[in-house]
Amino acid sequence: MKLTRSKLDYLTRAVGHRIRRQPRVCPYCHEARRLSLLGRKKLIIEVFRCERCRLIFRYPLETPRDNAERYQSTYDEAEVTRLPTEDELARFVAHGFPGNLDFTKKIRALRTIVPSGRVLDFGCSWGYGVHQLIRRGFEATGFEVSKPRARFGREKLHVNIIDDPAEVRALPANSFDVIFSSHVIEHLPDLSGSFELLSRLLVPGGLLFAMIPNFTGSAARAGLFWRWIGQDHPIAPTQEFLGPALLEHGFTSVHFGSGPFDGFLIERLAARDFAALNTEGEELLILGSTVGSG
Ligand SMILES: [Zn+2]
Known part of the structure; x- marks a missing residue:
């Protein structure tokens, strides 16, 4: 495997946390004893499952400071976080977003359940999702901790993106009909909050x-x-963890499906037949509802 700069930084941080004896505790429920070792990566990374809350996580973990530095700078290797050139952006806006940036099918699935309304794209990178949600009739706002990406979206796509965590925390209750979030939860340092x-x-x-x-x-x-858990994914939230965890934090029902976002999924969602959803696909779909008539 190629040892990139960011991988080297990651391994260096991991060694540093080990030397400083970062406590081996579950980052969600803080359990320190009932942890099962699932395996190791690269000698210094261990993967545990917390037997209390069932969260799978790696040790050592990043500190909040590691995360803050990383998201403002080096986390730029994946396609979804690389900023497009002016030419690319013009092409995307005119002809649609490519590959992982194309949310057409996901938004179609979402609209089967909630056809319109106010959406927060939580962890929106440079706003391609916010842009697509608006195009399909939603009133969408983004939240993104990376200030350069948030600024790019505001300036180039002319969408509303909040980049200050304090600002999003200060929003009034009941601000949105939908929280849309694509590949963000598995990066969050504070799941409870x-x-x-x-x-x-x-x-x-x-x-x-x-x-x-x-x-x-x-x-x-x-x-x-074993490829997914590691540098980019410090935690591996699964259905058995997410179900109870979301119910503990204000959600009243939680269902799971998975990609592909095809006709089968749309039919099941339209029928509200959540129990029949396929959960074997590569992408897990989390559907969490709050109490109400909807
Ligand atoms: Zn735990």
Whole structure:
């Protein structure tokens, strides 16, 4: 494997946390004893499952300071966080966003449940999702901790993106009908605080519509799990963790599906037949509702 600058930084931080004896505790429930070692990566990384809350996480973990530095600078290797050139952007806006940036099918699935309304794209990168949500009739706002990406979206796509965590926390309750979030939850350092915030921001009957890697799907079981957990994914939230955790933080029902975002999924969502959703795909779809008639 190529040892990139960011991988080297990650391993250096991991060694540093080990030398400073970062406590081995679950980052969600702080359990320190009932932790099962699932395996190791690169000698210095261990992967544990907390037997109290069932969260899978790696040790050592990043500190909040590591995260803050990383998100403002080096986290730029994935396609979803690389900023496009002016020419690319013009092409995307005119002809549609490519690959992982294209939310057409996901927004179609979302609209099957909630056809319109106010949406927060939580962890929106440079705003391509906010732009697509607006195009399909939603009143969308983004939240992104990376200030350069948030600024790019505001300036180039002319969408509203909040980049200050204090500002999003200060939003009034019931601000949104939908929280949309694509591949963000598995990067969050504070899951309790984030779930609490998201349920508070949703109206009664609102919907969390979130995608993360499906750490227990067939591709993960066939080997991808051990590629996914690690540098980019400090935690691997699974259905057995997320169900109870969301219910503890203001959500009143939680269902799971997975990609592909095809006709089968749309039909099941339209029928509200959540129990029949396929949960074996590579992307886990999390559907969390807050109390209300919806
Ligand atoms: Zn735990």
